[in-house]
Amino acid sequence: MKEIIQIENLHKSYGKYEAIKGISFSVERGTLFAFLGTNGAGKSTTIEILCTLLKKSSGIVKINGYMLDSSDHNAEIRKSIGVVFQQSLLDERLTVYENIIHRGKMYNLSKQELAENYQFVSTYLNLGDIEKQKYGTLSGGQKRRADIARALIHRPTLLFLDEPTTGLDPQTRQFVWQTIRQLQQETNMTVFLTTHYMEEAAMAHKVVVLKQGEIVAEGTPDELKTKYAYDQLALVFHNFTEGAHWLQEHNISYAEKQGIFTIRVQSTLHALALLKQAEALVASFEVIKGTMDDVFIHITKQEV
Numbered sequence: 571m572k573e574i575i576q577i578e579n580l581h582k583s584y585g586k587y588e589a590i591k592g593i594s595f596s597v598e599r600g601t602l603f604a605f606l607g608t609n610g611a612g613k614s615t616t617i618e619i620l621c622t623l624l625k626k627s628s629g630i631v632k633i634n635g636y637m638l639d640s641s642d643h644n645a646e647i648r649k650s651i652g653v654v655f656q657q658s659l660l661d662e663r664l665t666v667y668e669n670i671i672h673r674g675k676m677y678n679l680s681k682q683e684l685a686e687n688y689q690f691v692s693t694y695l696n697l698g699d700i701e702k703q704k705y706g707t708l709s710g711g712q713k714r715r716a717d718i719a720r721a722l723i724h725r726p727t728l729l730f731l732d733e734p735t736t737g738l739d740p741q742t743r744q745f746v747w748q749t750i751r752q753l754q755q756e757t758n759m760t761v762f763l764t765t766h767y768m769e770e771a772a773m774a775h776k777v778v779v780l781k782q783g784e785i786v787a788e789g790t791p792d793e794l795k796t797k798y799a800y801d802q803l804a805l806v807f808h809n810f811t812e813g814a815h816w817l818q819e820h821n822i823s824y825a826e827k828q829g830i831f832t833i834r835v836q837s838t839l840h841a842l843a844l845l846k847q848a849e850a851l852v853a854s855f856e857v858i859k860g861t862m863d864d865v866f867i868h869i870t871k872q873e874v
């Protein structure tokens with residue numbers, strides 16, 4: 571089966587408040603999927619439902635071929651997923667090794683499987699230097715490595731990460747991010763990620779954006795950028811007045827700040843054509859590509 575997650579018309583209410591208002595989407599096996607949304611959009615609620623920690627109000631959810639909330643399927647779902655939450659679940663008083671082995675034992679792995687799996691997670695997360703240290707004494711970045719290792723000890727096919735890099739320094743963020751990408755690519759694991767860092771979402775195979783419990787955009791990063799973001803050409807002219815006149819004569823709308831004229835362009839090729847036309851007047855230029863930040867701001871500002 572191509573899809574590892576299939577969601578149809580999922581609803582979740584907390585009392586009278588409807589946090590998830592009938593969302594439908596799917597995630598393909600072996601891909602990196604980014605689930606985005608403003609604060610309170612319903613991301614954590616959705617993840618908790620998918621991880622069997624929270625009961626849905628209605629809708630159909632299938633994970634790895636198992637129907638959520640149907641007979642003994644939730645136990646099978648739990649075996650095939652790993653979860654890293656914003657808050658850690660490890661015991662502060664135990665060492666990293668003890669914590670991870672303790673977790674592994676919950677999955678009834680044989681001694682040999684447990685040893686092999688530990689070796690696997692230790693290599694990927696570079697645990698060698700911290701495995702004997704008590705979890706409570708680790709730095710934020712080291713804790714994150716241990717959290718991810720804990721989620722992987724039973725070798726799940728699907729990994730949920732709720733804002734895995736929030737609060738980390740840039741170097742640790744990069745390490746965590748590279749490890750996630752490497753795992754996804756080398757082991758064909760599906761990664762379901764929520765993040766507030768748009769450069770991380772830009773690397774996903776598919777993005778879904780949630781706003782107030784509803785899906786407001788869905789597609790590949792390129793599709794979303796084409797639809798919601800645009801490239802800009804920034805120009806500095808040899809002569810400010812001549813440059814401004816040239817743009818006005820050619821009916822080109824612009825914004826100007828401290829001598830830099832910014833023009834919205836359809837593509838880099840469009841920018842090139844304009845530059846050729848205005849070549850004699852231009853002192854310097856820059857083409858600014860549309861980003862996932864632009865996409866996110868555009869979508870989440872829109873009225874639903």
Ligand SMILES: Nc1ncnc2c1ncn2[C@@H]1O[C@H](COP(=O)(O)OP(=O)(O)OP(=O)(O)O)[C@@H](O)[C@H]1O
Nearest residue numbers: 584585587589607608609610611612613614615616
């Ligand atoms: N236990 C609860 N009881 C009542 N309302 C809740 C409960 N949990 C969440 N909510 C509400 O449901 C909505 C969705 O919350 P959720 O935590 O899923 O959003 P989120 O997208 O994960 O936000 P963030 O990015 O801030 O973590 C919010 O309005 C929140 O206040």
